[in-house]
Amino acid sequence: MTIRGKAAIVGIGETPTDRLGSKPGESRKSSAEYLAWTMRLALEDAGLNLKDLNGQGLGVTIPTAYPQPFWPEEVAEILGITPGMLFSGGTGGAGSVSLLGQMSAAINSSMIDLAMCIGAAAPFSEYFGGGIQPGDMRDWEIPYGTMGPNSKIAMVMRRHMHEYGTTLDHLGKIAVAGRYHASLNPAAYLRKPITIDDYKNSRLVADPVRLLDCVLPANGGKAYILASPERAKKLRKRPVYLKGFGERSNPSYGARAGSDALVMGVKDAGKVAMEMAGAKHSDINFLQLYDDYIIVVYLQIEDLGFCAKGDLGYFERIDFTFKGQLPIQTGGGMINCGQPSTAGGTLHILEGVRQLRAEGGDRQVPNAKIGLVSGLGVLPYGKNLGCCAVAVLGNEA
């Protein structure tokens, strides 16, 4: 079963990141405004019109704080699209990567030949309430006074440090590389370079998680447009092909007896995606990894098999910057560019596309041909991240 080379990303759109509404009296924008803005950018990039999307695919990521079950239809209404196939990105922060797989399958079956994935959120400008909690969190976590994802990731990070002797120097190397790339990316939000000491001295948020371990919530919108290879060849930009895709939701690494909370579904999803792409580790020119926390990036490098679990020497040896042996987070990641709720994960696809089009500017990975992107979402009871999707992208089919 393969969808290798059967669909290509032909357009990307991304609004600038902001935190409008975080200060009293500041002007605000709604999610609808970010959605419309993002779509215009994506259509312009692809050289397509709004009407081109009618009868085609529309995939919408579902923001965490907007519990309206018919949100994808509302987005179609806001934008003025009559989709022939409406996809719902229900895997949290993994949504936009999951939709790459789903929409490519539909394109591969010839039911559609074009599809747009779009998402936006404005957590600082709009407030919809705290959202509805999954039952396992409501009944088995929150009564103990857990403080959201920080509490759980803190336990994951502490366990990794305990089991493998991982230090803040190992983890901080990822934070420093990400910020360095952000300093070279005009669209990043946090652009002042940091040192390893800045990371180590940043404020403890949920011991041992520090401020510079955490993602930056933001307002914004992100979109990409996918097309069949035939259609892609007629459009403006160099197509970026989906070469491999893998997904694992509810991997049983969590609360079950004897399970390892330091392994994520990325391990299986990545294996499937790389095999489909026919790509070896040495073929991968860069990684854009879902980064709600630094430790989560770290775990994925292990889970994807670039080194063994707990191989500290690998993290000491490898240069993760864009000119290094394994470039990661080449635009700075969500940690430095901002996370507009579940739309945030789309960032990694967009940066992957830029690199493969050689649009990376001062942070361009030399001769980038193949890259791997990941999306993660949901922190269910007793588990590390519950939804994991991996895609391998390339600039040749």
Place this chain on the structure above:
Amino acid sequence: MAELDIRKPLPGITTEAKPFWDAAAQQKLVMQRCHDCRAWVWTPRPSCFECGSDRLEWTPMSGKGEVYSFTVIRQVAGRAASKAFERDIPYVIAWVDLDEGPRMITNIVGCAVEDVKLGMKVSVVFEQQSAEIWLPKFKLSLT
């Protein structure tokens, strides 16, 4: 006193979890075990997550385990968080691996937060939260 009147969020007593809460009110820790494949099934649910059987049996647990990992909560943060926890700060959230295998999210109580260590042996205690709810928490084992 007004501060103390803020209620902590309580678990919903779902039909599949009611036997758990009934036992907890009697200071007993029970979990489901599959009659067919013998897997421990936690959290409570209608069928076995290993084999799909609906023959799950409520089984008494030893109440003993060890700390797999933990964090110390020093501030109430986030939109969904309840201010009611402010009076407990600092407190410990932990993953406890029970001797039988399942891993629970819980609190470690009865000692200074600085004394909590990974691998520490702990045993269950119950704290009453409402007429119906006694929450299982863990303290340092003396034996």
